[in-house]
Amino acid sequence: MKKIGVLTSGGDAPGMNAAVRAVVRCGIEAGMEVYGIERGYAGLLEGEIRQMERRSVGDILQRGGTILKTARSEKFTTEEGQERAMTVLDTFGINDLVTIGGDGTLRGAIDLARRGVRVMHLPGTIDNDVAYTDETIGFDTAVETVLDAISKIRDTSSSHQRTTIIEVMGRHCGDIALYAGLTGGAESILIPEIEYDINDISRKIVMGRNAGKLHSIIIKAEGANVDSQELAKTIEAKTDRETRVVVLSYLQRGGSPTMRDRLLATLTAAKAIDLLAEDSESKAIGTQDGKIVPIDLFDAGKMKREPDMDMYNLIEVLAK
Template sequence: MKKIAVLTSGGDAPGMNAAIRAVVRAAVYYNIEIVGITRGFAGLIKGELIEMEASTVGDIVHKGGTMLKTARSEEFKTEEGRKKAYEILRENGVEGLVVIGGDGSFAGAQKLSEMGINTIGIPGTIDNDLAYTEYTIGFDTAVNTVLDAVTKIRDTSSSHEKATIIEVMGRNCGDIALHAGLAGGAESIILPEAQLGIEDIAKKLKQGKERGKLHHIIMLAEGSGIASQLQEEILEKAGVNARVTVLGFIQRGGDPTSFDRIIASKMGVNAVELLLKNESNKVVGIKDNKIFNMDITEALNMKKPFDNHMYKLTEILSV
């Protein structure tokens, strides 16, 4: 393995820069030529390759976003688009590719592996929606960003004795809402995996009022409904005019936590070492605080189990 490349694809996640840094520094350490591909698979098709060295990734480990930029590519989903990408890599002497992103990015890596490019995937997505790994890069930072917002919102909610609906990201996986809700003391948490009925929310609102509670935080994962509609239902069923806060893209930004920086660094080095062993079609993950790897196809076919125990904790602690 003489030359490898690295790209970030899909939604950005805090810690991607730490992963890029780890890949580049590991390549330099093992005397492998390294190039960066800007704007993901879209940039690859256009030949947007840049030479990288140890100094290129200096002073980025603590920064959010991705220095390589990211984009989604409809063209890459076509056979013709993937052929262009393959030819660009071959023309530039790239033998191995590290892809940092989510399931869509991994599917792209899988296709390139089938065409003869050694590929390794690193999980970078704030949703934590990849079943094979306990944590994805960016998830911990996103939870802490939401938690900081919840703390501030609770202050004003208590002052005005209001209920507040906080909508967070999580279209198919409610991990951000679940973890931030538990850590932030939310009274009601609504997830794609566990829908909480309006009657239950109204009951909790009533119980809270009866014991003198000054606020009521409702965490809503975006895949569970629309905050404004829930607001109308709460007004109709419980007679409470709840406020709505949609956190949006603030959850994607910010400096990564130490946890995200550390796992990104470990995964980046591991990805390069796998390429050195001529491995391909693999993804790197973390389980029981240990880095491991497995087949991309197998990883993408896994179903993410819902943490019923953690959800039960939120019910117990919100009485």
């Protein structure tokens, strides 16, 4: 009987539980033994592994976070750590692995695949920073959370006639800021991939105020090259309008996953089990043009994500 492991690693993302549920139940249906590895690669090194049954994943589809828990492991990135991981997998008789996480988890999956483990990787991260897929598990829920916050913040910003900078997650990829900014009506967005013009931002605020606009919303990704509080001071000095900062932080990671995230998690997980049942080579599974697509794991690791410039430029047009 084929024995497979499943783990969630790195930052948690809404929809991870839906993916774990589908891996376990589809795996069992395919005649496999499924083992849950707790705390990601860190738990793998410690042998925190338990066999999972269908009932192990009952009533988790709608829950945020991950029942397997997650962690980051510096030790796993070393040769010693990876040798330890191989020893643990061999001890449990696990030759196949499903990993759920972002770019760091993908790199770890590639390291294990190079050592002979068959790995199916699912893109689980709110940042949407995994280049081989159009969308990652958890991204849609995170954007919806930001949109809800924008709506609430706009109410109080209008009442006080102020500018508000909303800082969202995204150290290297600005997709949360980009998508939330476009659909939330932000005047400006700041993302790590593109240089910003402070005078352009300030002019928009002043021109909007002169036209009778009661508030201004700026969405800033945490990785944009400026401190949010310093940015607020500069904008306030240039526009003579009160400017506040709201940092959404880990609020974006929580909450019940949206339908889109549940569906993406379920379909990619089911595809992973199909590929393992076929004894396929290691793959990264995601979505391209609305379809679930597996691509070579090593090719996936070489891809670089670029910002959607059409979307970025559209924000500039709509904010005038």
